Amino acid sequence: TTETQSQATTDGFHLVIDALKLNGLDTIYCLPGIPITDFLRMAQGEGMRVIAFRHEQHAGNAAAAAGFLTQKPGICFTVSAPGFLNGLTALANATTNCFPMILISGSSEREIVDLQQGDYEEMDQLAIAKPLCKAAFRVLHAEDIGVGIARAIRSAVSGRPGGVYLDLPAKLFAQTIDAAAGKKSLIKVVDAAPKQIPAPDAVKRAVDLLKGAKKPLILLGKGAAYAQADADIKALVEKTGIPYLPMSMAKGLLPDNHAQSASAARSYVLAEADVVMLVGARLNWLLSHGKGKTWGGASGKDGGGQQFIQVDISPTEADSNVAIAAPVIGDIGSCVAALNAAIGSSWAKPPAEWTSAISERKDKNLTKMAETLAKDPSPMNFHSALNVVRNKIKERPDAVLVNEGANALDFTRSIVDMYEPRKRLDVGTWGIMGIGMGFAVAAAVETGKPVIAVCGDSAFGFSGMEVETICRYNLPVCVVVMNNNGVYKGTDQNASGGKDVAPTVFVKDARYEMLMQAFGGTGVYAKTTAELKKALDEAVSSGKPTLINAIIDETAGTESGRITSLNPNAKKK
Numbered sequence: 001t002t003e004t005q006s007q008a009t010t011d012g013f014h015l016v017i018d019a020l021k022l023n024g025l026d027t028i029y030c031l032p033g034i035p036i037t038d039f040l041r042m043a044q045g046e047g048m049r050v051i052a053f054r055h056e057q058h059a060g061n062a063a064a065a066a067g068f069l070t071q072k073p074g075i076c077f078t079v080s081a082p083g084f085l086n087g088l089t090a091l092a093n094a095t096t097n098c099f100p101m102i103l104i105s106g107s108s109e110r111e112i113v114d115l116q117q118g119d120y121e122e123m124d125q126l127a128i129a130k131p132l133c134k135a136a137f138r139v140l141h142a143e144d145i146g147v148g149i150a151r152a153i154r155s156a157v158s159g160r161p162g163g164v165y166l167d168l169p170a171k172l173f174a175q176t177i178d179a180a181a182g183k184k185s186l187i188k189v190v191d192a193a194p195k196q197i198p199a200p201d202a203v204k205r206a207v208d209l210l211k212g213a214k215k216p217l218i219l220l221g222k223g224a225a226y227a228q229a230d231a232d233i234k235a236l237v238e239k240t241g242i243p244y245l246p247m248s249m250a251k252g253l254l255p256d257n258h259a260q261s262a263s264a265a266r267s268y269v270l271a272e273a274d275v276v277m278l279v280g281a282r283l284n285w286l287l288s289h290g291k292g293k294t295w296g297g298a299s300g301k302d303g304g305g306q307q308f309i310q311v312d313i314s315p316t317e318a319d320s321n322v323a324i325a326a327p328v329i330g331d332i333g334s335c336v337a338a339l340n341a342a343i344g345s346s347w348a349k350p351p352a353e354w355t356s357a358i359s360e361r362k363d364k365n366l367t368k369m370a371e372t373l374a375k376d377p378s379p380m381n382f383h384s385a386l387n388v389v390r391n392k393i394k395e396r397p398d399a400v401l402v403n404e405g406a407n408a409l410d411f412t413r414s415i416v417d418m419y420e421p422r423k424r425l426d427v428g429t430w431g432i433m434g435i436g437m438g439f440a441v442a443a444a445v446e447t448g449k450p451v452i453a454v455c456g457d458s459a460f461g462f463s464g465m466e467v468e469t470i471c472r473y474n475l476p477v478c479v480v481v482m483n484n485n486g487v488y489k490g491t492d493q494n495a496s497g498g499k500d501v502a503p504t505v506f507v508k509d510a511r512y513e514m515l516m517q518a519f520g521g522t523g524v525y526a527k528t529t530a531e532l533k534k535a536l537d538e539a540v541s542s543g544k545p546t547l548i549n550a551i552i553d554e555t556a557g558t559e560s561g562r563i564t565s566l567n568p569n570a571k572k573k
């Protein structure tokens, strides 16, 4: 009968769905189109959560954030050529950030692509993806779908996590094979991210170095947040009594108001520490490459003479910028557990001269910050507006904070304290704009918690159309646009005196809140902290999609925020 026949075969569409589900991957971030439209319908029909975006970059960013939050690779589906390229930016960014994701893209037919005969959306996608991600694979036969997905999963989450590209030519989806053989061909990946236990002598070397330190410091990075070894990390910090600094996405791993947090004395501890233990953090540009004035060196090239311990899963990360005296290579959970065991219960706390010198600076800076935050100027500035967000996160530490921009990023990072691990998603290693709405959607979908996305007006522009996605899925996302009429600020002039506005300036008094209203969400125009607070309270308690257009002083903000020194200087005047 036709019934037994249809039971007897399966196809590429269903094998991809079954392979993902078999591995616990039940959410797809995507943008439909040829050749994946039917696939997405079927995936939804088979009970998967399918979240469709308006631009592939944001679907890809959502998958990346999902990977960071869950340790399972986030799944993004795109169409061929341009859709693939849009998603590729997110894949490259995920790889840079060490977030596991799999970009699965439909592609045109190999026979035509390889002879360059001009197919619909022709592009050799595999070759293009390869240098920009951790691994790239193509599946040509339905019976290899199980292997293809298994290899993609392992590549994404094992060792240093990252982005993986999986190329699925259009024809593959419609290929049919025997259903029983198809089922047998699927692989449920066992132990996708195997523990990597550090060598005992490496652990001893690190502990010995730490023991001899007069001014030790622990630096926690987003790798530490990703590892979900929260209790062990807390134990390490508290048992040793060593002051610690969180990198931006490690904020909340321990609460920012923790007595040992040295955030408010950051420049002091970086320049003064004698032994620094990096846990899931790289000595890249965000840490001035481990040398120069930031680290107490005399010039940009000199180090400050401190010694480094580096806890990382990647053996080639050590010595990337400066010498690492004690690399501890393994997964952070295993490494920190081993360090805790080696440290034992009788550890001498760091010298009081060091900890009290830090406290002194910290208290001074925190008092200064409190004074600034107590002001309520009109128009609002970054401090007064962000004080409202600060208070909200204090009240709702379970909320996820997404943050992008230049000044909007720098000020939020220093003003808004975090209290729980993995609650802050931001511009990451590249310091990019455009992650805002993609990260916000994933945060809402993956955690079910309220999401507050603080975006500069410029940053918001990169992904603003996704407010429709937020409304369509009725996600508990509140976007706060820090509106100062432009990139960095809104007061630049056209140097030629011509009629065009300066390249950094936007339409004055733009009504961003109306974008959210256009799709049925709540839009609020807020000129005062009272208006902002009321709108934020309502948004978080109702869970309704909301955009608050926070009007701040257009002269507030500095060129490139805190990284103005990265702008090349014009020699010609």
Ligand code: ADP
Residues within 6 Å of the ligand: 096, 097, 098, 160, 161, 220, 221, 222, 223, 224, 226, 227, 247, 248, 249, 250, 279, 280, 281, 282, 283, 284, 286, 311, 312, 313, 314, 317, 330, 331, 332, 333, 428, 429
């Ligand atoms: P940050 O920007 O917060 O300083 P980075 O992204 O620069 O953090 O560094 C994260 C580091 O964490 C990377 O070197 C990566 O290899 C490492 N890492 C990621 N996940 C793990 C893990 N589970 N165990 C150990 N190291 C990890």
Ligand code: MG
Residues within 6 Å of the ligand: 456, 457, 458, 482, 483, 484, 485, 486, 487, 488, 489
């Ligand atoms: Mg701006």
